[in-house]
Amino acid sequence: MQEAQPMSPAGRRIAAAAEELFYNRGITAVGVDLIAERSGVTKRTLYNQFGSKDRLVAVYLAERDRRWRSLVRAAVDACDDPLEAVTAPFEALWTWSGANTRGCAFINALAEIPDPAHPAHRIAADQKLWLLNLFEELAAAAGGPAPAALATRLLVLHEGALAVQPLPIDVLAQTADLARALVRSGAPPRR
Amino acid sequence: MQEAQPMSPAGRRIAAAAEELFYNRGITAVGVDLIAERSGVTKRTLYNQFGSKDRLVAVYLAERDRRWRSLVRAAVDACDDPLEAVTAPFEALWTWSGANTRGCAFINALAEIPDPAHPAHRIAADQKLWLLNLFEELAAAAGGPAPAALATRLLVLHEGALAVQPLPIDVLAQTADLARALVRSGAPPRR
DNA sequence: GTAGAAGTTCACCGATCGGTATACCTACGA
DNA sequence: TCGTAGGTATACCGATCGGTGAACTTCTAC
Numbered sequence: 001m002q003e004a005q006p007m008s009p010a011g012r013r014i015a016a017a018a019e020e021l022f023y024n025r026g027i028t029a030v031g032v033d034l035i036a037e038r039s040g041v042t043k044r045t046l047y048n049q050f051g052s053k054d055r056l057v058a059v060y061l062a063e064r065d066r067r068w069r070s071l072v073r074a075a076v077d078a079c080d081d082p083l084e085a086v087t088a089p090f091e092a093l094w095t096w097s098g099a100n101t102r103g104c105a106f107i108n109a110l111a112e113i114p115d116p117a118h119p120a121h122r123i124a125a126d127q128k129l130w131l132l133n134l135f136e137e138l139a140a141a142a143g144g145p146a147p148a149a150l151a152t153r154l155l156v157l158h159e160g161a162l163a164v165q166p167l168p169i170d171v172l173a174q175t176a177d178l179a180r181a182l183v184r185s186g187a188p189p190r191r
Numbered sequence: 192m193q194e195a196q197p198m199s200p201a202g203r204r205i206a207a208a209a210e211e212l213f214y215n216r217g218i219t220a221v222g223v224d225l226i227a228e229r230s231g232v233t234k235r236t237l238y239n240q241f242g243s244k245d246r247l248v249a250v251y252l253a254e255r256d257r258r259w260r261s262l263v264r265a266a267v268d269a270c271d272d273p274l275e276a277v278t279a280p281f282e283a284l285w286t287w288s289g290a291n292t293r294g295c296a297f298i299n300a301l302a303e304i305p306d307p308a309h310p311a312h313r314i315a316a317d318q319k320l321w322l323l324n325l326f327e328e329l330a331a332a333a334g335g336p337a338p339a340a341l342a343t344r345l346l347v348l349h350e351g352a353l354a355v356q357p358l359p360i361d362v363l364a365q366t367a368d369l370a371r372a373l374v375r376s377g378a379p380p381r382r
Numbered sequence: 383g384t385a386g387a388a389g390t391t392c393a394c395c396g397a398t399c400g401g402t403a404t405a406c407c408t409a410c411g412a
Numbered sequence: 413t414c415g416t417a418g419g420t421a422t423a424c425c426g427a428t429c430g431g432t433g434a435a436c437t438t439c440t441a442c
Contacts, residue, residue, distance in 0.1 A: 223429085235432085239389080401424105402424080412415090
């Protein structure tokens, strides 16, 4: 998984069009013909570059994942205080979901692709597990009492904030506040 | 919207098959032919009963919503302590999502149906707003200081717990614990 | 005894799905 | 100068999509 995909100009245009369409309209609902037309490219070129729709879907998610991770990493690295760093992904979330009202691309992808054998399924699931792991590392580094439990709770908060994005309510600031409170107080009562 | 749908036997079989298929495979990915075959019914009958696929999708979500709400209502009503009642929906969630690993049907539907004008979109969105409203009512009844803010946070927790369902991690118990801690810390001691 | 609702059978519709075949054009490096 | 990689244009494939038309059966209620 180390390939830096030296995409051709046409390949990049296809990937960009695919991302916009897949995210905003859903993966299954968007046909390859439409993607080709939107990127000003022949269907033949699309298949020369990506081989199949499934592979294009995987590239779409992998590329989005890559960009998102680098945003999160940057937010974490910008923190001096290790306690502050734990909730940095929530700050990144603020930046990431600007005017998006379509929720999380990876959760949405899991909704459309139930098959665990599909490469796109793995990419989407791995993204969540990566974040969970990051939370745990950061929590441990901050010296809290139960880093794994805290990480689980932060992940739930994070995914919850994303999940309600399509609704006409503003939630991000409150969620970030709650996350910070959780981190500061250590992990609340184990039963 | 008060119709109690006196469905015919065939209609009920169609609705049952549609629910199973839509939930487990995704709405767009499932064709009407498959639903008809699974319910042992002709496509003609399906269209006589529901008129269109869109309407069948709406019925699928409405029916699921109805069942879910009655489960939540029952869980709430079973609580004597109004403080305990606030987190009753999390207990209902425990019952609701038995072996489900496909997440929330309504979030998934929103992922596949971006068009706000689609009836199914409204049903899915309304389900979340109903829960938000319920949380606020329960929080207010319990006498807490900021019921609206607490309700928002509980909704985020609830949706987060559902959203991570497809992942191989167990989260429900911890989320319910956190929800209870939130309620307890936000409300003044009873009597 | 008969009307009407519910359901079946089966053929059919145009559109779109993911994917392929063939042939041609063009810029560029050895 | 020539091969080749990247791209275009166009036509095509079988399968499936959501949806319809028309005639026939079966059961039930008035």
